[in-house]
Amino acid sequence: MEPSLENKEYFISSVNTLRAKGCKCGRKKMPPVGPLKWDNDLYISAESHARYLNRRSDLSHYGRQGEDIADRIEDTGYPWAVVGENLGRGQKTFPEVMKDWIKSTPHCKMLMNPKVEDMAIAKINKVWVQHFGKKKEN
Numbered sequence: 001m002e003p004s005l006e007n008k009e010y011f012i013s014s015v016n017t018l019r020a021k022g023c024k025c026g027r028k029k030m031p032p033v034g035p036l037k038w039d040n041d042l043y044i045s046a047e048s049h050a051r052y053l054n055r056r057s058d059l060s061h062y063g064r065q066g067e068d069i070a071d072r073i074e075d076t077g078y079p080w081a082v083v084g085e086n087l088g089r090g091q092k093t094f095p096e097v098m099k100d101w102i103k104s105t106p107h108c109k110m111l112m113n114p115k116v117e118d119m120a121i122a123k124i125n126k127v128w129v130q131h132f133g134k135k136k137e138n
Contacts, residue, residue, distance in 0.1 A: 007094075008038050011121045014098060018111060026105035030112040036119040041078035042131040043120035048072060049085075049131075050124040059087045059127075073133060081136040082115045088128035094121075097128045 016035040023030055049072055053059060069085040086107045091097035101107035110116075116132040123129075 011094060012036060012038055012119065014094065015111060015119060018098075018102070023102065023108065023112065025102075025108035025112060028105075028109075030109070033112055033114040034117070036117060036132070039078065039118035039120055039133060041076040041120075042073065042118055042133055043122060044076045045069075045072040045078070046120050046129040046131040047122035047124070050122040050127045050129040053087070053089070053129065054124040054127045059089050069131065073131065078133055079136045080133050082113075082132075082134040084110045084113060084116060084132040086110050086128075086130040086132075088130075090126050091128060092126065094123075101130075 012035075019033045019035060022032040069083050070080065073080050073083050086101050088097040088100055091100060101111060110130075110132060113132065116134050118133045118135070119130065121128065121130045
């Protein structure tokens with residue numbers, strides 16, 4: 001089920017607020033970067049992976065047949081040049097998962113990646129999947 005317009009706006013606003021001010025990811029100071037926009041193809045791939053992970057007891061960036069983030073996003077028709085993925089499990093709210101992603105250096109660096117332009121987040125029960133992308137130029 002697609003998130004409400006309010007949730008989409010909240011997710012984007014929260015991530016873009018962080019990106020606009022910059023932050024520290026581990027020991028590395030990350031400068032401000034441009035805003036992201038919501039992408040429905042990225043949502044489809046994030047929701048699909050969240051459903052898969054919800055049935056498992058662990059988190060994995062790979063699907064049941066070894067497919068990765070690039071494979072999942074490609075399957076939606078999103079013409080990607082850059083992709084990325086953040087995962088979370090157990091957080092009840094978006095502020096909780098954001099806090100955990102910011103505390104984790106690799107997740108934080110993905111949030112602050114200047115190469116991505118699009119984003120979507122899916123939550124199935126207590127599994128969070130955040131997909132990032134930048135489309136290929138024609």
